[in-house]
Amino acid sequence: MSQAVRVLVVDDEALVRHALRAFIADDDRVTLVGEAADGSEVVDVCKQTSPDVVLMDIKMPEVSGVEATRRVREWQPSCRVVALTTFATEWRALEVLRAGACGYLVKNSTPDEIIDAIVAAHAGDRVVSPEVQERFVRSAIEAGDGRxxxxxxxxxxxxxxxxxxxxxxxxxxxxxxxxxxxxxxxxxxxxxxxxxxxxxxxxxxxxxxxxxxxxx
The missing domain is CATH 1.10.10.10 (Winged helix-like DNA-binding domain superfamily/Winged helix DNA-binding domain)
Structure with missing residues (x-):
């Protein structure tokens, strides 16, 4: 079996971190190496734990997930960031994807979908929740030139x-x-x-x- 993907969880809600901790513990493909409760802590925790993938909330009280994503990517470009958020709007997704994230999931994703996205992100894929992906497509169609x-x-x-x-x-x-x-x-x-x-x-x-x- 290949080595488990090292995951850092970033979310300001303790209950969410607890749930993610349980999901990750149940799957041999991933292992939790650290947690952070705000974007301001992320890079320091990354330096201590060397994650392969950061599972990043967007809305946090001090430093947002978007800014934290930029900081992670500046610290280590090979570290992959997957946003996990309640927002399903395409502009929110674009904001964090442009900051360097390689994935965007909404929090109603199943545990299997979240773990699959972490593994896929580590493998180099870009993962976007289907409902957000559909919004992207519809926006592109509406903005098209009709040809x-x-x-x-x-x-x-x-x-x-x-x-x-x-x-x-x-x-x-x-x-x-x-x-x-x-x-x-x-x-x-x-x-x-x-x-x-x-x-x-x-x-x-x-x-x-x-x-x-x-x-x-």
């Missing part, structure tokens, strides 16, 4: 991968659904990125919606 771009050629399997990405499935879940190796799914996603000139899963969904390949 219908020509769709590049995709294989049937690549189209299936895109449809499952749009549903919020992880690479592992996509591989299970299509009965392929996870490495094959990753190769398909890399090819889609290259073909469309995009960089992450959210951009794949936006582009696929613009091309009419999927609809939300």
């Amino acid at each position: 219908s771009p020509e769709a590049p050629a995709l294989s049937e399997r690549e189209r299936q991968v895109i449809e499952l990405i749009a549903k919020g499935l992880s690479n592992t879940e996509i591989a299970d659904a299509l009965h392929y190796a996870e490495a094959t799914v990753k190769a398909d996603i890399r090819h889609i990125n290259q073909l469309w000139g995009v960089e992450n899963r959210l951009q794949i969904v936006l582009r696929a919606t613009q091309l009419g390949i999927i609809s939300l």
Whole structure:
């Protein structure tokens, strides 16, 4: 088994930290290395614990999660940050993603979804809750110029991968659904990125919606 992902939990609510501590303790893929109750503490705790992934609340009393994310990324660019918040609005997500986060989850996510997002973030994926992803897509459609771009050629399997990405499935879940190796799914996603000139899963969904390949 590969080494467990080292996780730092940042949230000003003790009850939330307690719940996350329990989720993490129940899954061998992750291990809790520290906690912080405010963004002002994050970098100091990071220096003490060397996390792979920081699970970051956004709204905190002294230093917000957005600013704390910037500080973490300045301290160690290889450290991944996943925002976990009550806000489901796209502008909130954009704010923290632009600050350097690689994921955005709402707090009604299941324990499995949270752990899967941590593992995916550590592997280099960008993870966004499906309801927030849908808001991004709808905003992009409303802001579009009305043109219908020509769709590049995709294989049937690549189209299936895109449809499952749009549903919020992880690479592992996509591989299970299509009965392929996870490495094959990753190769398909890399090819889609290259073909469309995009960089992450959210951009794949936006582009696929613009091309009419999927609809939300």
